[in-house]
Structure formats: C-alpha cells, structure tokens
Amino acid sequence: MQKITSLPADDSMPGWFHTSPARTPRPEHVGQKKARWGIVGAGLTGLAAARQLALNFPDDEVVLIEAQEVGYGSAGRNAGFAIDVPHDIGAKDYIGDVTIANRVLRLNTLGQDYLRQIVQENNIQCQMSASGKYQAAVGEQGIAILEAYRRGLAKIGRDAEMIAGKDLPDHIGTSYYKQALFIPGTLLLQPSALVKGLADNLPANVTLYENTPITSVDYGNTITLMHERGAITVDTLILANNGFASHFGFLQRRLLPTFLYGSLTRPLTEAEQAALGGKPVWGVIPAHPFGSTIRRTVDNRILVRNSFSFQPDGRPREKHLRQFIENHRKSFERRFPMLPQVDFEYTWSGAICLSENHEGFFGKLAPNVYGALCCNGLGITRGTATGKLLADMIAGERNELIDFLTASPGPNLTPREPFLSVGVNSVLKWGQFRAGLEV
Structure with missing residues (x-):
C-alpha cells in the first residue's frame, strides 16, 4: 500500500481560472468503481491521454481523476504560450543537436495541431491566437542570446525576425526592450479556459471525477486508488500528475516541483489601451530564462510572470506569494510607465515540473502503470503530445516520436534533503539575480 504523502493545495486567486468561462464541475467520486483504464491528473497531459485512450478503445470506460477542479491547478496557471520551437538553454545556440531539435519540433507541433483541432471542432472559447512570440532582451548579453538563437533556428528551418528596439513600441507598446526576436509559430491562449473546454468535450466513454484527491494506492494485478469517500479499481493506470508522481511511489528524488508566480491586471480602459499602443495581442518571453514573461491578452489585460521557488512537496507557500x-x-512599472493607475486584480503561483537534466519521463513505470511526466516548462504542447502518444503506445502503436520519447534516459537522480532544497533555491536566486533588468 502506497500512502500519498502530499496533495495539491493551490492558492485561491488564479487569474486565468477566475476570468475564464464558468462551468459546472463534474461530481466527485463516491463509493466503489471498477474500470479498465484509470488516469490520475486532469491537466493537459491527462486530458490528452484520456481523449486518445477513449478513441483507441471506444468500448471501454476511461476514468479520469482530478484532485481539484479542472482548470484550477497547474494546467490553468501557466503563461498560456503553446510553443512549437525547441529552446535548449544548455546549448550555445539554444538548439543544440539538430536531429534532437527537429524531433522536439515535431513533438511540440503535434501538441499544437492536436489542440488546435479539438478547439476548432468543439468551439472552445480559450482566446487561442496565432500571434507568435517575442523573445526580448534588455541588455547586450540578452541581445547576444537572441542572435545565437536566430542562428540556431535557421538550422532547423524556422524563420525568425529580429526587431530593433526603436520599432518595438509598434509591436508591444513598451520601449523597455532593446531588441527582440519574433518567432511566428507560437499560439497564445487562455490556459484555464482551454483545459475547462477540453474537459467538457471529452469522448462519451470518459468518466471525469473532480475534487477527488487520491490518498493511497494498492498496486498489484489490478490497481486500487483510494480516497476519503471510496475507491476506484482499474486494470491499467496512467499517471499524469507531474511532480506528485513521486508521492505515488515513482521517480523519487528525480522531479523538481518549481513554482513560478503570475499577476494579471484589471482590463485596460480604452484610454489606457491608446496610451499603451502596439498590437492588441502579444506575448514576450525573456532572453534570459529567469526574466519576466509578459503578455497582453485578448481581453486587454497585462500578465506579468516571474520569480521562482522550489517546494519538494509540490505545495506553494503564502509567504512567497x-x-x-x-x-x-516593479517589473510592470519599468515596462509600462504610461499605465500608472493599472492595478493587479489577481496574483497566484503555478507549479512546473523540472528535472536536473531537462529530461521528462515517458513510458512504463511498473506492471500496469504508465506515466507521461515532467514537461520542463512546456506543459501545453509537450504535455498534450506526450499524453496522446502514451495512449497510442499503450494501444500498440509505434512511430518515430514514441521511439524518441522511450529512448530518453529520464530525469536524473538528485541529492537528498536538505541539500536538494538548499541547492535548488540557491540556483534559482542566483539565476534571478543574473537576469538583472530582464526580471
């Protein structure tokens, strides 16, 4: 019997959740249930796995279990960038091995295409926009990163346009940045609205239970997932719960639940929109990985996302918020002096699952247990793609991308506590200090 030692406990003001269309959550599970397939985690990976598994096995029931309400957890707390291009921060040109980069590009594009198709077919209102992204720099070090990245993108056949600082206000309003690399393939969207819409348009043979946190698991020929009001027994289990997989007994000391923090303003008035200028929808990724991500949304809000903390139990801390x-x-005021009266309406934390070697896990964890885990900050595209591909692999399919994922060495083993937390948080603080004015 595996006791679950930590459960999600996200803070209460996730802006994307509260500004997305309201929905009626599916009921929590009560009593006893048996099914062939079970999935823990109704984020982007779990939703994709549930959809594809249901399509691959139309005569079987697929049970999808979510500890909170769909759209309230990590999948609804990111910055809303569905990115196609690879960005290997360990390589000088941010691309590295061209063969690997091309496979990552195919993987991310698969995730984009799968989401785009579902959104269009089901008319999901998630503000999806083919707006691209601006990789923007404040200083000379950041500009050098952009130049290297442009050269790397050219190796994999991806066009990117370098935009001088004097021209940037026409694009993003602010004159804060000195240069930006515009990469057209990124989709921008409202992440909580996306996952809510995906959950409400699952195939008929998917049963979704929300607000059903699993408290213990009995692994064996069948797998029994227990919670406070009952139990669900399945023949095959898929874990799509990222950092919490370690509390289910797998990949222990290999997953790094790291929190990023976001704030979302109230909607800008017409006068404020005029004062800002630029395009009506855009997204900025910092040249330095520890800088600020900034977005202007379809509903005329500004998102600021920066600052990091590592919490090995996967639960945020109010003091950091x-x-x-x-x-x-401070980040907002530096970039938008023309908007002095614009306040934040929401501030929240959101977890990403990282590994020391930037590798995720894909495949079989134990008899009758599979996982697609640890997206290293690319949850929208990579999580969607790996969820779909895992369901295809279980159904017997093999292809180049499945082979690529299963060949990964997986996340590295990390030091024991307390050395792990001290080391990771020191790296995060040093990285944010080095980012300087890009924060």
Missing part, C-alpha cells in the same frame, strides 16, 4: 507580488509591481 506576498513577497513576489512586489517583484511583479
């Missing part, structure tokens, strides 16, 4: 909102305020 209070601390980092000041960072958001």
Whole structure:
C-alpha cells in the first residue's frame, strides 16, 4: 500500500481560472468503481491521454481523476504560450543537436495541431491566437542570446525576425526592450479556459471525477486508488500528475516541483489601451530564462510572470506569494510607465515540473502503470503530445516520436534533503539575480 504523502493545495486567486468561462464541475467520486483504464491528473497531459485512450478503445470506460477542479491547478496557471520551437538553454545556440531539435519540433507541433483541432471542432472559447512570440532582451548579453538563437533556428528551418528596439513600441507598446526576436509559430491562449473546454468535450466513454484527491494506492494485478469517500479499481493506470508522481511511489528524488508566480491586471480602459499602443495581442518571453514573461491578452489585460521557488512537496507557500507580488509591481512599472493607475486584480503561483537534466519521463513505470511526466516548462504542447502518444503506445502503436520519447534516459537522480532544497533555491536566486533588468 502506497500512502500519498502530499496533495495539491493551490492558492485561491488564479487569474486565468477566475476570468475564464464558468462551468459546472463534474461530481466527485463516491463509493466503489471498477474500470479498465484509470488516469490520475486532469491537466493537459491527462486530458490528452484520456481523449486518445477513449478513441483507441471506444468500448471501454476511461476514468479520469482530478484532485481539484479542472482548470484550477497547474494546467490553468501557466503563461498560456503553446510553443512549437525547441529552446535548449544548455546549448550555445539554444538548439543544440539538430536531429534532437527537429524531433522536439515535431513533438511540440503535434501538441499544437492536436489542440488546435479539438478547439476548432468543439468551439472552445480559450482566446487561442496565432500571434507568435517575442523573445526580448534588455541588455547586450540578452541581445547576444537572441542572435545565437536566430542562428540556431535557421538550422532547423524556422524563420525568425529580429526587431530593433526603436520599432518595438509598434509591436508591444513598451520601449523597455532593446531588441527582440519574433518567432511566428507560437499560439497564445487562455490556459484555464482551454483545459475547462477540453474537459467538457471529452469522448462519451470518459468518466471525469473532480475534487477527488487520491490518498493511497494498492498496486498489484489490478490497481486500487483510494480516497476519503471510496475507491476506484482499474486494470491499467496512467499517471499524469507531474511532480506528485513521486508521492505515488515513482521517480523519487528525480522531479523538481518549481513554482513560478503570475499577476494579471484589471482590463485596460480604452484610454489606457491608446496610451499603451502596439498590437492588441502579444506575448514576450525573456532572453534570459529567469526574466519576466509578459503578455497582453485578448481581453486587454497585462500578465506579468516571474520569480521562482522550489517546494519538494509540490505545495506553494503564502509567504512567497506576498513577497513576489512586489517583484511583479516593479517589473510592470519599468515596462509600462504610461499605465500608472493599472492595478493587479489577481496574483497566484503555478507549479512546473523540472528535472536536473531537462529530461521528462515517458513510458512504463511498473506492471500496469504508465506515466507521461515532467514537461520542463512546456506543459501545453509537450504535455498534450506526450499524453496522446502514451495512449497510442499503450494501444500498440509505434512511430518515430514514441521511439524518441522511450529512448530518453529520464530525469536524473538528485541529492537528498536538505541539500536538494538548499541547492535548488540557491540556483534559482542566483539565476534571478543574473537576469538583472530582464526580471
């Protein structure tokens, strides 16, 4: 019997969740249930796996279990960039091995295409926009990164346009940045609205239970997932719960649940929109990986996302939320002096699952247990793609991308506590300090 030692406990003001269309959550599970297929985690990976598994096995029931309400957890708390191109921060040109980069590009594109198809077929209102992304730099070090990245993108046949600082206000309003690399393939969207819409348009043979946190698991020929009001027994289990997989007994000391913090303003008035200028929808990724991500949304809000903390139990801390909102305020004021009266309406934390070697896990964890875990910050595209491909692999399919994923060595083993937390948080603080004015 595996006791689950930590459960999600996200803070209460995720802006994307509260500004997305309201929905009626599916009921929590009560009593006893048996099914052939079970999936833990109704984020992007779990939703994709459930959809594809249901299509591959139309005569079987697929049970999808979510500890909270769909759209409230990590999948609804990211910055809303569905990115196609690879970005290997360990390589000088941010591309590295061209063969691997091309496979990552195919993987991310698969995730994009799968989402785009579902959104269009089901008319999911998630503000999806083919707006591309701006990789923007404040100083000379950042500009050098952009130049290297442009050369790397050319190796894999991806066009990118370098935009001088004097021209950037026509694109993003602010004159804060000195140069930007515009990469056209990124989709921007409202992440909580996306996952809510995906959940409400699953195939008929998927049964979704929300607000059903699993408290223990009995692994064996069948797998029994227990919670406070009952139990669900399945023949095959898929874990799509990222950092919480370690609390289910797998990949222990290999997953790094790391929190990023975001703030979302109230909607800009017409006068404020005019004062800002630029395009009506855009997204900025920092040249330095520890800088600020900034977005202008379809509903005329500004998102600021920066600051990091590592929490091995996968649960955020209120003290960090209070601390980092000041960072958001400073970042906003530096970029948007023309918007002095615009306040933040929402501030929240959101977890990403990282590994020390930037590798995820894909495949079989144990008899009758599979996982698609650890997206290293690319949850929208990579999570969607790996969820779909895992369901295809279980159904017997093999292809180049499945082979690529199963060949991965998986996440590295990390030091024991307390050395792990001290080391990771020191790296995060040093990275944010080095980012300087890009924060």
